[in-house]
Amino acid sequence: MEEERNIRPAAPDGWPRPKKSLGQNFLQDKNIARKIVEQLRIAPTDRVLEIGPGPGMLTGFLLEADPACLCLVEKDHHWAAERQSVFLTGAGAESGRVRQVILADALTMPWEKFHAPWKIMGNLPYNVASPLIWDILSKAPGLTRAVFMVQKEVGQRLAAAPGTSAYGALSVWVQSFAVPRLEFGVPPQVFRPAPKVHSAVVSFTPLPIPEQPADPEALSNLLKLCFQKRRKQLGGILRAQPNWQPGEAEKFGVEQSARPEELTPRQFQDLAVFLKTLK
Numbered sequence: 001m002e003e004e005r006n007i008r009p010a011a012p013d014g015w016p017r018p019k020k021s022l023g024q025n026f027l028q029d030k031n032i033a034r035k036i037v038e039q040l041r042i043a044p045t046d047r048v049l050e051i052g053p054g055p056g057m058l059t060g061f062l063l064e065a066d067p068a069c070l071c072l073v074e075k076d077h078h079w080a081a082e083r084q085s086v087f088l089t090g091a092g093a094e095s096g097r098v099r100q101v102i103l104a105d106a107l108t109m110p111w112e113k114f115h116a117p118w119k120i121m122g123n124l125p126y127n128v129a130s131p132l133i134w135d136i137l138s139k140a141p142g143l144t145r146a147v148f149m150v151q152k153e154v155g156q157r158l159a160a161a162p163g164t165s166a167y168g169a170l171s172v173w174v175q176s177f178a179v180p181r182l183e184f185g186v187p188p189q190v191f192r193p194a195p196k197v198h199s200a201v202v203s204f205t206p207l208p209i210p211e212q213p214a215d216p217e218a219l220s221n222l223l224k225l226c227f228q229k230r231r232k233q234l235g236g237i238l239r240a241q242p243n244w245q246p247g248e249a250e251k252f253g254v255e256q257s258a259r260p261e262e263l264t265p266r267q268f269q270d271l272a273v274f275l276k277t278l279k
């Protein structure tokens with residue numbers, strides 16, 4: 001609570017004080033909002049889900065794009081109720097298009113039940129962006145496109161290439177399920193209250209299901225193991241694995257002396273499956 005009272009400047013007229021605990025830095029710039037929504041490439045038949053609509057800056061442009069179904073997931077009671085009332089009374093209220101607000105924590109959504117085609121977007125609260133993107137990309141089978149605004153450094157990690165300093169577990173995981181693209185940067189002054197960090201908009205095009213990891217759990221375990229020790233050599237990291245023989249890594253075109261940050265997502269996936277066969 002103390003944190004929330006310290007946010008300055010106060011909220012725009014008539015708004016409740018933004019909650020820092022919910023990452024409430026609200027976008028004020030309509031041109032940027034329009035540009036973000038355009039990245040989702042909405043067609044009239046699309047189902048679209050927005051995470052964290054808040055006062056609705058992105059939602060307004062999503063409504064203009066008029067997808068067949070627009071669903072909002074908001075954790076804040078006030079903003080969920082406000083978006084609901086706009087849906088009930090707004091111009092499209094009788095259009096027959098599906099418009100729904102869900103008062104929920106997006107971190108607890110059953111993404112694995114999203115079998116139908118969905119496009120997902122959000123100006124994500126910075127404290128939950130990485131785990132949310134981790135889950136959505138790997139669990140939602142019907143995902144056709146996603147666009148998220150995240151902290152700039154997170155955007156760089158999501159899109160990082162092997163061998164670079166930003167490349168880590170999040171990069172490998174996300175790139176095993178989708179092709180991320182850093183679309184553009186967004187400066188702090190277009191938000192209210194202004195965050196201390198710069199933001200970036202990242203789009204994701206999911207890979208065809210057959211190209212996604214055969215064993216996501218094994219991959220996740222391997223990434224945790226490897227990136228806890230990213231400066232160590234692979235041979236040393238894997239030595240303690242059951243039945244691991246020196247030289248095994250070479251089967252995957254990987255030197256024993258390679259460090260985790262040098263492996264491609266495909267090499268991690270193959271290695272994860274292989275390690276499981278050893279147990």
Ligand code: SAM
Binds near residue numbers: 023026053055056126
């Ligand atoms: N979309 C608005 C915009 O661009 O101005 C608001 C973005 S604000 C950065 C993040 C929004 O996500 C807030 O409305 C906040 O209440 C909501 N939020 C925070 N944590 C959430 C969670 N776990 N699940 C769903 N919504 C959440």
